[in-house]
Amino acid sequence: MKKVIVANLSQLLRLVSENQALLTVPAFYPLKPLYERLKEALRGGSCGCNFNEVIESHKHLFPIVMDNVQIIDHSMIKSILNVHQLCYYTESGDGKRVLKCH
Numbered sequence: 001m002k003k004v005i006v007a008n009l010s011q012l013l014r015l016v017s018e019n020q021a022l023l024t025v026p027a028f029y030p031l032k033p034l035y036e037r038l039k040e041a042l043r044g045g046s047c048g049c050n051f052n053e054v055i056e057s058h059k060h061l062f063p064i065v066m067d068n069v070q071i072i073d074h075s076m077i078k079s080i081l082n083v084h085q086l087c088y089y090t091e092s093g094d095g096k097r098v099l100k101c102h
Contacts, residue, residue, distance in 0.1 A: 002082075002083050002084065002085075003083060003084065003085040003086075003087060003101070004081055004083045004085070004086055004087065005087040005088070005099070006066070006086075006087070006088045006089075007088070007089050008059065008062055008089075009055060009058060009059045009061060009062040010055050012031070012062060012065070012066075012088075013031070013034070013035060013038060013055070015081070016028070016031060016035055017035070017039075019080050019081060021080045022077065022080055022081075023035065024076070025069075025073050025076045025077055025080070026070070026072075026073060027065060027066075027068045027069040027070060027073040028065060028073075030061060030064070030065055031061070031065060034054070034058050034061065037054055038051060038054055038055070041054055063090055063091060066088045066090060067090060069102075071102075074086055074102045078102075085101050085102065086101070086102050087099055087100065087101040087102075088100055
């Protein structure tokens with residue numbers, strides 16, 4: 001077993017692209033429309049969007065999504081990824097980045 005550390009939205013979406021079952025985790029539901037839009041951007045589809053611009057304009061979602069992950073979500077995520085620990089960065093009250101592990 002291993003540990004996964006997620007530092008930002010781009011890394012989280014990379015995990016989702018490699019493990020689409022993560023979209024079934026309730027805390028990750030807000031990522032589904034964004035993930036679909038990014039897939040369209042990568043295919044050069046009709047959305048007329050740029051992958052990096054989409055990530056940049058939605059990077060605020062990362063702390064929101066990760067701070068809403070509940071105990072049951074952690075269990076689901078760890079099971080899907082086959083890891084024993086999930087870690088992610090969040091901001092403390094004084095603006096410093098803090099690593100949280102579950």
